[in-house]
Amino acid sequence: MLQLIEDDPWLAPYESDLNTRFNYFNEELARIENKYGSLINYAGRHHELGFHHDTSKKGWWYREWAPAAESLFLKGDFNDWNSESHPLKKKDGGIWEIFIPDKEGLKNFSQVKVQVKGANGTNDRIPAYTRYALQNPQTHDFTACVWQDKKKFPWTDKKFKLKEIKSPLIYECHPGMAQEIEGVGTFREFEENVLPRIKDLGYNCIQMMAVKEHPYYGSFGYHVSNYFAPSSRFGTPEDLKSLINKAHEMGMAVIMDMVHSHAVKNFAEGLNDFDGSGHQYFHEGGRGYHTGWDSKLFDYGKEEVSRFLLSNIRYWLEEFHFDGFRFDGVTSMLYHHHGEGVAFDHYDKYFKEGVDWDAIRYLQLANTLIHELKPEAISIAEDMSGMPGNCRPVSEGGVGFDYRLGMGIPDEWIKLLKHKKDEEWKMMEVWNVLSNRRQGEKTVAYAESHDQAMVGDKTLAFWLMDKEMYWHMRKDDKNLIIDRGIALHKMIRLITSSVGGEAYLNFIGNEFGHPEWIDFPREGNQWSYKYARRQWSLVDNPELKFEYLNNFDQAMVNLLKDNNVLSAQPAQLLNVDETNQVLIFERANLIFVFNFHPNHSVPDYEFWIPKAGKFQYLLNSDDPHFGGHNRIDSKTVVHTSFEKEGGDFLKIYCVNRTALVLKKM
Structure with a gap:
């Protein structure tokens, strides 16, 4: 019996389907090894x-x-x-x-x-x-x-150890919009101006978007035309290598946003109908076209298509020293219906209804190849369906990804901010959304990514503070809306990162509450770059409150990293108080206290903890350094008290709209 089924008895009715899927992969791998010697050779x-x-x-x-x-x-x-x-x-x-x-x-x-x-x-x-x-x-x-690295790029990243990154703290970024100028930034500018910021914040992994060539800049890099070519609008292949080399020297991994789920339909620039057959790289007819994305769909069952895509993986790992990939649109690949209009409310939806076995086999081969070439590489699936086993080893019956994106988490935050008053938030609902994930399958937690920052939506900062951000972000300007926004912005990010998964992701600029949205140049905005950039001057200005959020993000990331929070066992719930909207849990031997209430600050708030002792504050979101009101002395040492019937308890000042992290001394 496959390990995947042994670990999840609910999968037992689908043993035949999973065995068929597993054998389909193994038969293809055996054929490849017999004909080409190895999967690596096949991907050459x-x-x-x-x-x-x-x-x-x-x-x-x-x-x-x-x-x-x-x-x-x-x-x-x-x-x-x-x-x-x-x-x-x-x-x-x-x-x-x-x-x-x-x-x-x-x-x-x-x-x-x-x-x-x-x-x-x-x-x-x-x-x-x-x-x-x-x-x-x-x-x-x-x-x-024509391009070939004839001079051989002078790599100096041999000392970089990818295996030392146990828990990815991911900074998602787009090189073109990483500059403040109203135009397209370059790889070199990113290396010189942005890498030091990411390093200073404490992130250990960069996720780069839009690396491959794409004809329409506004596609965010998701309509790829030339799969082996770094986008020339950002610089030369050597410029990209220099960026990755520098990131490695700084101790940061670099993963690529890999788009193998579809391709640009453009005839002149891309692969569409290359040989005139109508179905060379893509499926024939309607099956080869994604109506929602207006793009072409690969035929993963064809050998030359499989070799093209697998060689693409090998090329970026070997030629550019990438450390892994975040695979875009995995849900679309897994199912013939692409997940459109489907509620994944039954296991039949994962194994019996509209499943694309060729695509699953391709993803299994892809993940096998990635880890053969670079065992510590990071492989992430953007899958909203939640297919069981997606992030389990292929040898156990899984698809082989290391992590899945926790896509339901940002949706829940938006729903809360959009539809409920603060006092209506239910702590148990927040906890369930953040902690509900498949056992044994790692999740990348995030409060917002580029998806939540695009035109048509709002960033968390904008949902919280909206137009007030234009007029009341000076430090000497007292404003209740801004106070609330800054407080909740910090709390949402800390609880998401500490409960939601085994890795954490932040989109460029969102760490300091970058205002507004992202809108790439298009006819509808007169081809303007005004909203396709990052205004670093806001966070660099010591007179503005953006600095507070940046300070907190830095402290939060380093707390997660220094205490190995994300590689620890999942968070254990200690206390839920719906009246005071208090949520308390333990992870990595740290005690996390969140008080989401708009005005209930509770003196001598008492709660049970698993171990007695003296506790010190590691992080206090109410600290003035983070834009807080300084209502707690972070130097205070808190002692447990012993209760005969209930065990050991801590007693603290539980301040409203504040997150606290304590550690036993």
């Missing part, structure tokens, strides 16, 4: 296809998979864009190839396209395995660039 297609310089023959090989194409011609600045002078020859398996001697002028950063003749006519296309593409600033068209 990028070493064969695309452009590769042959030093012995002094020239470039270019190879392309286009089984239905009638002819392919390479054209570019090296041959004055001649459409006939450099034809490719068709080989076995639908592979086309050509060799171009150095003397003909092809070199690193030469601009090229491949002319493909097929059933859909004759069209200029971007080679599928291109490693760099440039966008014309006038026409906005993309052109492929």
Whole structure:
């Protein structure tokens, strides 16, 4: 019996389905190993296809998979864009190839396209395995660039130990919007200006969005066109390597927002109908189109598609030293219905109704490959369905991810802030949302990510303080709305991180309550960058209250890290007081006290604790350094009192809208 079923008896009725899924994976892995020697070799297609310089023959090989194409011609600045002078020859398996001697002028950063003749006519296309593409600033068209790291980037990150990151504290970021200027930031600017901020806050992991080339900037990087190419709008491949190298030198892991769930439908820039067949990389007809995302859907059952995507994983891990991936849109991959309009209220929904077995097998292969190449790598699933076993090892019958995103948590905070008055919040409901997760499957907790910051929604800071943030964020300005917002902003983040999972995520700028939303340049806003940036000057201004939230985030992150809170056993509930809206729990031998009440501050508040002793305050959200009212002396040592019938109790001043963390001395 699979370990997954032994650990969850509710899965017993689905043993046949899980065994079938497990065998489907094992049979494919055995076939791959028998034919290619190993899964790693199988995922080496990028070493064969695309452009590769042959030093012995002094020239470039270019190879392309286009089984239905009638002819392919390479054209570019090296041959004055001649459409006939450099034809490719068709080989076995639908592979086309050509060799171009150095003397003909092809070199690193030469601009090229491949002319493909097929059933859909004759069209200029971007080679599928291109490693760099440039966008014309006038026409906005993309052109492929020949690129190979011939000089070998001087990596200096050998001392970085990924295995030392036991619990990821993730800073989600977008390189283009990381600058204050109203424009597109670069990898170099991010390295110089933003990495030190992240390091100073204490985060140990960066999650980078929009790394791969995408034609429409406003897609946030989720409509990928060129899977092996870092977006040229942020800089060169060497610039990205420099950023990752510097992050490693600072002790921070770097993971990529990996989009293998769909691809841009654009014909000119992407893979859509590359060879004219209509179904080369993607499913044929309606199954190959995601109506909600207006994008194309991969056919994971095809060998060349599987090799393309798995090689993509290997390429980013090896060539750029990424430390893992956050897989976007996993729910869409797992089911033919993509999770749209489906309530996952029964186990049948996970194993019997509309499940895409090819996609599950691909994800199992992907996670197997990731951990073969880099055993300590971080693999995260963005899955809102909650499929059992998604974050269990493949050997146990799972899909193999290390973590899943706790997507229900931010939704609950928004619902509370939007629909309920503060005094209506129920502590047990908050606790259940944060603590309810599958045993043995790790969760990345977060109060808000980029999703909650986009136009059409609001950040937590904006839900809490709204327009008051424009006028009352000076430290000498007393304002009740701002006071409430700052207090709850701190409490929401601390309780989310300390209860909600085994890892924590924050989106760039939200740690200091960045005002407003994110709105990328588009026709509807006159192509403005005003809201596609981060206003660091707000948190850097010592006269503004943003500094308070930044100070608290730094203290919170370091408390979680220094006390190994996220790698400890799940939080244990000690006290629920709905009258005073007090929630108390223990995790990692720390006592967390939250009083969410608008005005109930309770002197000599008494509650049971598991161990007697003297306790000191490690964190006090009411501290003036965090914008609090200084109602508690954080230097106070609290002693337990012994009660004959009930055990040991602590007695503290339980201040309203305040979070406290105590540790036994």
